[in-house]
Amino acid sequence: MKIGIAGAGLLGRLLALHLVRQGHEVHVFDLASGPLARGAAGWTAAGMLSPTAELESADENIFRQGLRSIELWSQIIPGLNQPVSLTHAGSLLLAHRTDTGAAMRIVGLLEQKAPVDHKPRALSPAELSELEPCIHGPGRAWLLPHEGHLNTVEAMAALQSSAVGTQWHWNTPVVQLESGRLITATGSHSFDHVFDTRGTGMREAGRPFDAHDVNCLNVRGVRGEIFWLHAPGVTLNRPVRLLHPRHRVYVVPRSNNIIVVGASEIESEDRSPASLRTTVELLAAAHSMLPALAEARVVHSETNLRPALADNLPRIEHQAGLTRINGLFRHGWLIAPAVVEEALNTFSGH
Ligand SMILES: Cc1cc2nc3c(=O)[nH]c(=O)nc-3n(C[C@H](O)[C@H](O)[C@H](O)COP(=O)(O)OP(=O)(O)OC[C@H]3O[C@@H](n4cnc5c(N)ncnc54)[C@H](O)[C@@H]3O)c2cc1C
Structure with a gap:
């Protein structure tokens, strides 16, 4: 089949990889200037694969899609033509003693919602310092054993370069999609089927967000700010989250002595640089658990x-000749492979 995809972000790249490998003729259109231009949210993400920790605010379906996706990433990544770091060393929840009450409410919720072998396991100070010798300060720690993380910058590049045979149309915003048709500034392009994976770009310009309409086109953007620190000599073996009464902060290790600190979550579509408040809060919280x-x-x-x-949940909408996927929110890397698997199963069943 001749397939058109609008949006070369996380979902668009994964879809292209699968579809071109199945032998389809695949065309991907994006407003970005090239494969490494970093407009998609997929580039910015910290890459935490945290099905259990996300249960704090997400439903059990996200948990199941997360577990399935961790399995799928372990199959997809070794088959890419560039290395992508993927780890499964678990993640840690940490709390300062003064915040134990607030932390216990979250840990209690995860204990209730997570299946038995995914429940948080309390660590003694000796166990914590054996796992993470650079962490000092937090008096309480729990291990979430089956969590992981991947390097999103490496993965975005590798997904694109591994979808060999795909035709990429950069600098080409898609203004509209219809059944088997994709409309850009240069004209109308016909396909057997089109996929809409434009993320926040799916909402028509000027259309206000409707808080009661659960529909892929009625998407909103939730602002997230993130920092990269160069920290030679600071050892961190897995992602850690600080359970703080006011702000959520996580710290994620990357290659070349980079440590990613994130992320704010603000109901705003402002993409301007990080605010002073976020900078101070996130970096102070990160320093309070990793003094080094x-x-x-x-x-x-x-x-x-x-x-x-x-509803902050992912959604796949199928109609003849057109599939829209959106709403991956804060769990895109956690759930994308399972969402794409589901979308392609339904698509091939049509
Ligand atoms: C700060 C931050 C931290 C995050 N951390 C994590 C994390 O740790 N773990 C996790 O699982 N998830 C995380 N996420 C979420 C994850 O990044 C998103 O859920 C995911 O990127 C969504 O994928 P997508 O393909 O739908 O959208 P995107 O990745 O945003 O891709 C959309 C693409 O569509 C293109 N586009 C837009 N409009 C048009 C148009 N008109 N025509 C053509 N192309 C268009 C864009 O250029 C872009 O390339 C984080 C996100 C942020 C912002």
């Missing part, structure tokens, strides 16, 4: 928008 970060250098900060629907 004091001399780290802030080498990069980035702001992007998470594509979210009215």
Whole structure:
């Protein structure tokens, strides 16, 4: 089949990879200037694969899609033509003693919602310092054993370069999609089937967000700010989250001595640079659990928008000749492979 995809973000790249490998003729259109231009939220994400921790605010379906996706990433990544770091060393929840009450409410919720072998396991100070020798300060720690993380910058590049045979149309915003048709500034393009994976770009310009309409086109952006620290000598083996009464902060290790600190979650579509408030809160919280970060250098900060629907859940909408997928919100990397698997199963069943 001849397939058109609008949007070369996380979903668009994964779809292209699967469809071109199945032997379809695949064309992908994006407003970005090239394969490494970093407009998609997929580039900005920290890459935490945290099905259990996300149960704090997400439903059990996200948990199941997360577990399935972790399995699928382990199959997809070794088959890519560039290396992508993917780990399964679990993640940690940490709390300062003064915040134990607030932390216990979250840990209690996860204990209730998670199946038995995914429940948080309390760590003694000795166990914590064996796992993460650079962490000092938080008096309470729990291990979430089956969580992981991947390097999103490596993965975005590798997904695109591995979809060999795909025709990429950069600098080409898609203004409208119809059954088997994709309309750009240069004209109308016909396909057997089109996929709409434009994330926050799916909402018509000027159309106000309707909080009661659960529909892929009625998407909103949720602002997220993130920081990269260069911290040679600071060892961190897995993602850690600080359970703080006011702000959520996580710290994620990357290659080349980079540590990612994130992320704000603000109901705003403002993509301007990080605010002073977010900078102070996130970096102070990160330093309070990893004091060795004091001399780290802030080498990069980035702001992007998470594509979210009215209920903050993902959605696949099929009609003849057109599939829309949206609403991956804060769990895109956690659930994308399972969402794409489901979309392609239904598509091939048509
Ligand atoms: C700060 C931050 C931290 C995050 N951390 C995590 C995390 O740790 N774990 C996790 O699982 N998820 C995380 N996420 C969420 C994840 O990044 C998103 O859920 C995911 O990227 C959504 O994928 P998508 O393909 O729908 O959208 P995107 O990745 O945003 O891709 C959309 C694409 O559509 C293109 N586009 C838009 N309009 C048009 C148009 N008119 N025509 C053509 N192309 C168009 C864009 O250029 C873009 O390339 C985070 C997000 C942010 C912002």
